[in-house]
Amino acid sequence: MTYLASPTRYDTMEYRRSGRSGLQLPAISVGLWQNFGEVNALAGCRDILRTAFDAGVTHFDLANNYGPPPGAAEETFGRLYKSDFKPYRDELIISTKAGYGMWPGPYGDGGSRKYLVASLDQSLRRMGLDYVDIYYHHRPDPATPIEESMAALDQLVRQGKALYVGLSSYSPEEMRRACAVLRELGTPCLIHQPKYSLLVRDVEEGLLDTLAEEGVGCIAFSSLAQGVLTDKYLQGVPPDSRAARKLGNGAIDESQLNPANIEKARKLNELAKQRGQSMAQFALAWVLKDPRMTSVIIGASKPQQVLDAVGCLKNYQFSADELAQIEVILKG
Template identity: 60%
Template sequence: MYQAAENRYDTMKYKRCGRSGIMLPMVSLGLWQNFGLEKPVSEQGEILLSAFDMGITHFDLANNYGFPAPGKAEENFGTVLKSDLLPYREELIISTKAGYDMWPGPYGNWGSRKYLMSSLDQSLKRMGLEYVDIFYHHRPDPETPLEETMGALADIVKQGKALYAGISNYGEQEAVKAISMLRDLGVPCLIDQPRYNMLERGAEDGLFGALLEQGTGCICYSPLAQGALTNRYLNGVPADSRAARKGTTIGGRYLTEERLEQIRRLDELAGKRGQTLAQMALSWVLREPAVTSVLIGASSVKQLEDNAACLENLSFTQQELKEIDIILK
């Protein structure tokens, strides 16, 4: 019978999520990769329970996680929740999302009221939950009126199926409109989830400033550029790596020769700071005042522990930040 570590809150750092009552761990665990069919549920459980023992209270999912079996990550998480974590439900922040293709036909994608509400009902069943803490719209819908999408999120919160509403992959102008609509509906937008890392800095062009002004929190996904900002690819692409998997975009997106040269120079700087490249990349994301938490993935307990150790050195000198900018030019 699992019993959580008594010292689980001693070393984790927490930060207030915008102007809300919620404190999030500065490192959260995302189940985008590694929690579908990749490994036995028992191994997934070891990672999840180790995360909670480290004070990671926030677990982030989506309806389609678990590729090539959409929904499998929620199902597996529900299994571990039922067997081990359910006694600690009040200590957990569990989030899920809907917005990408999930089932056949015209109602299984994007941002309609029907899709969002149906998807959340399915997610709750897969996880064995009565509610999630945060329910996100996963991406903007260019066709459905934003009023319909935000109205559905607001009603979901008012129905008690989610405690908070969130948005993901929304740009600055889209985010401000969505946040304003939710506020008018009496349901503040708790959090935005953009892609942000050293190689993809679009969120700096207005989004972060808007979130600070609106009082909305921010949790960044893909902070390690799907593993590119680690030492895994410094000497080529290992056969067992994500970049070697069929259909992955990591190679063409991040592992060009020009990028690899930048990554090698960043790795040298990380070593001077007494960190791994991954740890420095995570610390760099967390340096941004608008960022509440950073979402990491983990294929093993060791990787989880190594990445969470980024919290041991979150400060950067102005010279280090300048050097990073020069490397990334």
């Protein structure tokens, strides 16, 4: 059956400008890190992405190694793009990344020009796209000069294979160096993608200030701590959860499922109830409260999880008292 996007898809979503660029992203983006691999039914993947786009989520975030196995998520997206989303290409922001191990040998990992260029060519073939909107270096590579990695990103923009470039998991110092190189090349950095949640707050130690100074947007991943900051684990580990299945590929950081974090989540959940929010909505709203945040990436295994996440936009303002209570809970 032919997919026709909802005519009201732009009525309620909030869009935020990425740094000092002209590009706006939806406050909620959908990532294909898990749940879009070979083990996942195509129909379920289709339902998730259709639900997201119908709710105004215009940004789908991928990487070369997303799956499992690596490459599978891009292949799944390519099939759905061809069947459902091709007519809406100019309404979509598609991002992908390279930086982690992808194929054997010395040229399938890191930050060399060889790897970054070859990886994007492979990603475009898997997805059936002429270009991606954002291409990220997925992580800094200490063995490769930043100048080489940034020159590769600049080259790909000039070749028309990417419209914008981004960086992920760079430190404040690395960001300043990379941004300076990119500006000199004429391809400024659009956005940075760090891990950021109520339980992981390293970005507050200089990164957010650096991004604001550099005019770079910020899009957070793992803001639900891979499910810890939802109601999923409040009563223990469900047998059908990723933690129980131990899927690998970074599916769940089991160290986060410790008694202290679970207890924090239970107490935060009580605050969420007082605000009329689910635990997930509460956690996402907390990240989005900062005006320096452009978007937050969510993963979803069911369409309803997308709608629940979007619902956080109804209230992402926190009173001083609420923020104080949160800090007390987090300090244990």
